[in-house]
Amino acid sequence: MALMPGLQLNIGQQLKLTPQLQQSIKILQYSAMEVQQTIDTMLETNFMLEVDEEEIGSDENDARKEDEKDSGGDEELTKEEQPLDIEHDNQIDDNIELDMQWDEVFSDHTSSSAGSDSAESTAAENYTSAETTLHDHLQWQLDVAPFDERQTVLASYIIDDINDEGFLGSGSDLDSLLATINDNETDDEHPLYSLEELEATLKQVQQFEPNGVAARNLQESLLLQLAGFPQTPYVVTAQKLIEENFDWLTFHDHKRIKKVYGLNDEELNTLLRLIQSLNPRPGRDFSPTQSEVVIPDLRLKRLKNGWVVELNQDAFPRLSVNSTYLKLASELDDSDQNKRIKDQVNEAKGLIKSIQNRGETLLRVGTFIVDRQQSFFEEGEQAMKPLVLREVAEHLDLHESTISRATNQKYIQTPRGTFELKYFFSTGVSQYGSADQSATAIKAHIKQLIDEEDPKKPLSDSKLMKILEEEKDISVARRTIAKYREAMNIPSSSERKRLNKYKF
Template sequence: MALMPGLQLNIGQQLKLTPQLQQSIKILQYSALEVQQTIETTLETNFMLEIEEERDDERDDLEAARETEDKRDLEETLSAEEKPLDIEHNNEIDSELQMDMEWDEVFSDHSAPSNSPKDPSEYVSAENYTSAETTLHDHLQWQLDTAPFDERQIVLASYLIDDINDEGYLSTELSDLLATLNDNESEGEQPAYSLQELEAVLVLVQQFEPNGVGARSLQESLLLQLAAMPQKPYVVSARQLIKENFDWLSYHDHKRIKKFYGLNDDELTTLLRLIQTLNPRPGRDFSPTQSEMIIPDLRLKRSKSGWLVELNQDAFPRLGVNATYIQLASSLDDSEQNKRIKEQLTEAKGLIKSIQSRGETLLRVGSFIVNRQQGFFEEGEQAMKPLVLREVAEFLDLHESTISRATNQKYIQTPRGTFELKYFFSTGVSQYGSADQSATAIKAFIKRLIDAEDPKKPLSDSKLMKLLEEDNEISVARRTIAKYREAMNIPSSSERKKLNTYKI
């Protein structure tokens, strides 16, 4: 059969994402803080994008409010002037009376210092200043600067301090740290650093404050803290226990500890309370105190007709297109400049449209969640209903991936607090003859029962299972109770009993 050239027509469908759609998906996935950063970056590079000023009606309302307040102050002043002067009981100071000082000198908090601008609005009082935070690295470096170390010890100590994490522990093995150190510092005739040198300097760094810093394990950190204490009988016993049988302490094997060290109940209680005073994370005292900023995308308010979900208008500034450049483009003859203006205009409109689309999607998803989990906002976690992404996607006619992007790192501000939208999703546990229960609700019931239990007689998983079925008509297996309890970092009943016995 001879091969001959020919034409063939194939019909098919192919999905392609346009740049505008890709940007819309990316903006939907961003958190509110990331959207703010994107807006700031675009404002620096795109001259067509601008922040809209206050609307005229809002400005008129503000000016009207100010005029009303000024008029009220004027009426109060006039009414005060019209009152008759009581000569016998008049304690007011004559305005023409000479005074030996000015009011600005008395109320110095409201005036600027002599070496600063005289405008009071430019003065910042002392209580508005905040002190700089000292990090663990800065604190250790300051101690190194005051320590009598030679040059080689300073280099080794600097590498060790840089490797200490925020909790106060070394992050790298000494052998790996030594290899990196020799690669960076060994030059010329200077001898290479040895592991013995590094270990000797580590011992010196471990004497810095806070006690227990620079340890390679929890066991070593506790021993360092005990070594800094006065050598009392129970301190010696605690060091011996942690050094020789640290596993017994980790597993709360108190019977073996009592038998091996010949302790009675009172002595064991004193020993364990001493160990509980130690800090398992010695670097936490220098950790940053500023919490991560969370900007809610949605706000939930109670209205006469029920719950009202609305977008947080303060999350982003109002964006618009600069009309001046559009008029300028129509008068330019240069095609290159017109092309650049059109590109900037397309980018600006695309960003504005993507942010609007993001808000509409979040509003739809948030409204469905609030309508579904209305019991949570009324009663709490015990009224949480099971909810999965598929239900929201089917109801809103959207893809599950879109719902996932719209709930990840998106927050809603409610009367009960600020929650991530993902918080309201949980799997359902099947119940016989009744509606499925949310895993979040079951965890809340378990936690409430454990919080109300007798510390001397903690509730076992089997007892929790019976109480859930009797009091709340929730039927779950004992292994499910254990799984939820471990997920909430709650020890077993036997461990809780031991912890309550030796609790400070």
């Protein structure tokens, strides 16, 4: 069969995302901190973008607006919650157009809340000093220890191998650590290090603070800590128990412990309290104490006429296009310069629009969530209602993926605390003949019942099921209660009874 050249006509459809649409999707997905980082980066590269630092309104106007808001009425709220004014004094020529229509990004838009709070300076007491890490603490002790050159090299590798919990990352496999040291540190002038040298140095590092550090496992760490105690009969017994029969502690085999070591109930309690006083993770004492900074995107306030959701304007600077540069651009005859300015204007305007649309979408989603979960803000977790992404998407006429982006790593500051928007979503547990119950609410009821139980007679899962059905009118299977209890890291009733017996 001869090969002949020919033409074919294929008809197909392709979906292409323009750069502005891609940016808008990314901005919606970003957390508040990531949006701030994006703005800072753009301010460094785009000379047409600027931060509007003009203070909007005086204190008297702010007080008047607050009074108007408290007095109720949609008209007053609408006046305060005007959308961000991105077009104000610096109008952009009609010949500068974006490559898309902004109503293509989301299905529709609503007005966003815009506050006029000015930026607040950071007080000196809010600054924190650098924290000392576990490795810094160990390295400081190494610097003052009377080690020779070879011991210092070995100790440095040992310290580098210690994880944040205080244990050796290589565990009991010192051979691999030794091989790494010999590969990096030995040559013709420096002979190979031996395993005996490494083990001897390890024992010296294990004498560093905190007690129990540089252990190869939990058992060794507890023994190292007990070695620093005065050698009383209870300490000696604890050392023997951990060294000889550590599994008995793991499985709470108290009868065998009493029988083998000749202890009565009182002596056993004293022994267990001594062991419980030890630190199972000695490195945790040097864990960072500074909490992660969370910037809320939304704020919830309670006014006389109900709950009001508004954007947190303190989270983002007010952006605008530099009107001075626009005026200068109109006087330029250089086509290359005009093209560059046009690109910069499009880029700046695109970012401003993306941030505005992000705020509008978050405001819509947050308002719906607050309306749906209003009982939570008034009564607590036990009043949480079931809510899924699909329900929000259908009500707001948006795609589920948009709702997912708008709730992931987005936070709302409320009188009950700051929550991620995803926190308010939970599946519903079907109730026979009544409204579904939220899984979050059921977990809250279970936790409350366990917190209030008699420590000597903990409630079993079956008993919890009966109490929920009789007192809370919540019908849920026993296996579901067990699943929720385990998800909250709450032991079983028999385990709680055993643990309560040896609490201080």
